[in-house]
Amino acid sequence: MYSDISLEKAIELIEDNVSAITETKLVNTEAAxxxxxxxxxxxxxDQPPFPRSPLDGFAVRSIDTKGxxxxxxxxxxxxDTVYAGGCSSCTVDEMEAVRIMxxxxxxxxxxxxxxxxxxxGWKDEERFTPFKVGDTVKIxxxxxxxxxxxxxxxxxKKDTVVLKDRTRxxxxxxxxxxxxxxxxxxxxxxxxxxxxxxxxxxxxxxxxLAPGKIYDSNLFMMKYRLRELNCDVVMAExxxxxxxxxxxxxxxxxxxxxxxxxxxGVSVGEKDIIHLILPEIGADKxxxxxxxxxxSPAIFSKSGDxxxxxxxxxxxxxxxxxxxxxxxxxxxxxxxxxYKVREVExxxxxxFMKHRGRRFIRGFYNEGHVRFPAPVxxxxxxxxxxxxxxxxxxxxxxxxxxxxxxxxxxxxx
Numbered sequence: 001m002y003s004d005i006s007l008e009k010a011i012e013l014i015e016d017n018v019s020a021i022t023e024t025k026l027v028n029t030e031a032a033x034x035x036x037x038x039x040x041x042x043x044x045x046d047q048p049p050f051p052r053s054p055l056d057g058f059a060v061r062s063i064d065t066k067g068x069x070x071x072x073x074x075x076x077x078x079x080d081t082v083y084a085g086g087c088s089s090c091t092v093d094e095m096e097a098v099r100i101m102x103x104x105x106x107x108x109x110x111x112x113x114x115x116x117x118x119x120x121g122w123k124d125e126e127r128f129t130p131f132k133v134g135d136t137v138k139i140x141x142x143x144x145x146x147x148x149x150x151x152x153x154x155x156x157k158k159d160t161v162v163l164k165d166r167t168r169x170x171x172x173x174x175x176x177x178x179x180x181x182x183x184x185x186x187x188x189x190x191x192x193x194x195x196x197x198x199x200x201x202x203x204x205x206x207x208x209l210a211p212g213k214i215y216d217s218n219l220f221m222m223k224y225r226l227r228e229l230n231c232d233v234v235m236a237e238x239x240x241x242x243x244x245x246x247x248x249x250x251x252x253x254x255x256x257x258x259x260x261x262x263x264x265g266v267s268v269g270e271k272d273i274i275h276l277i278l279p280e281i282g283a284d285k286x287x288x289x290x291x292x293x294x295x296s297p298a299i300f301s302k303s304g305d306x307x308x309x310x311x312x313x314x315x316x317x318x319x320x321x322x323x324x325x326x327x328x329x330x331x332x333x334x335x336x337x338x339y340k341v342r343e344v345e346x347x348x349x350x351x352f353m354k355h356r357g358r359r360f361i362r363g364f365y366n367e368g369h370v371r372f373p374a375p376v377x378x379x380x381x382x383x384x385x386x387x388x389x390x391x392x393x394x395x396x397x398x399x400x401x402x403x404x405x406x407x408x409x410x411x412x413x
Contacts, residue, residue, distance in 0.1 A: 029178065042160060052106060088105070091109040097114075166336060191231045193261060194260045195233060197216060197238055198241065218315060222261060259307055343410065392410070
């Protein structure tokens with residue numbers, strides 16, 4: 001077992017002991033939302049499937065506009081009108097025009113579209129002129145071949161891959177699939193994750209607070225964070241400070257999960273029972289202790305093939321180490337790089353006291369600058385000051401205070 005290791009070593013050990021989910025299923029595209037595509041998906045036709053007009057106007061031959069001006073406009077006879085969803089059977093010939101609406105197929109013979117706003121007399125006393133078949137329209141400009149012309153396949157060609165393997169299917173991807181006429185897609189199964197929180201002092205919201213009891217926040221915080229990260233939370237339970245009962249819940253979680261996350265019981269107190277539960281269920285402890293604050297007593301173990309990440313029970317410590325340790329595990333489980341915490345450089349907008357050891361501070365990041373709540377609100381047991389924070393500010397060990405204007409590494413969450 002490794003102990004007192006760096007954060008980087010801890011992440012390396014987690015990644016080395018987590019295997020990617022390979023199970024896939026075929027689902028309809030609506031059910032695929034927020035899942036990872038499990039194959040390259042190609043479109044079976046050109047998109048658009050025909051030349052189409054990008055605007056309301058008139059389809060003409062560009063050669064017939066040569067020499068047009070306001071003084072000597074070119075006159076075109078309207079031979080047809082075509083709307084989106086329809087199709088003209090006419091072929092545009094010399095000095096002829098087809099009235100055309102946005103999205104409608106461009107008729108044969110035409111090689112450009114004239115905006116209706118460019119027609120002389122388009123507006124008459126602020127009323128739109130209702131052009132109809134047989135009318136004449138006057139064009140006061142020269143136009144070139146393919147002006148305002150959307151080609152067949154201009155968006156995407158037939159057999160082009162429109163959705164790559166392991167792409168997260170969001171609202172844009174749903175639109176692409178629908179536009180491609182695709183109704184079903186293979187996706188990877190979402191990670192099945194269990195959350196267990198230890199502590200006989202914990203009660204659920206709604207219960208009466210007896211002396212010595214506190215409401216459980218970690219269970220809800222981690223459960224909903226996992227849901228935000230597109231995981232299936234298959235179990236979420238409180239674990240009493242009793243080894244046999246705890247071992248039973250841990251075994252159950254390992255049987256149904258790809259990953260188990262726990263909080264509490266990782267230090268060296270009499271009721272820190274993680275150290276007793278793990279051998280009881282035959283789990284191997286891979287590391288215990290990371291050189292950082294908060295969350296230094298974190299443990300990583302495996303029960304069979306199931307990785308288990310054990311975090312501190314202090315709310316902010318649990319949240320910070322969740323972001324730093326659990327998200328790399330999700331990257332390895334899914335192959336989705338989107339789970340990685342984005343790192344940026346920023347400037348401190350205020351001073352911060354010196355400290356020993358590597359430390360992660362809750363903060364507010366905005367346009368290259370960071371600030372944080374009052375120093376007293378940085379204790380690992382304080383949760384309320386985390387509201388509205390969007391980053392962890394990394395501060396290396398220092399013998400002198402960090403001064404306003406210092407550049408620091410920021411982990412966006």
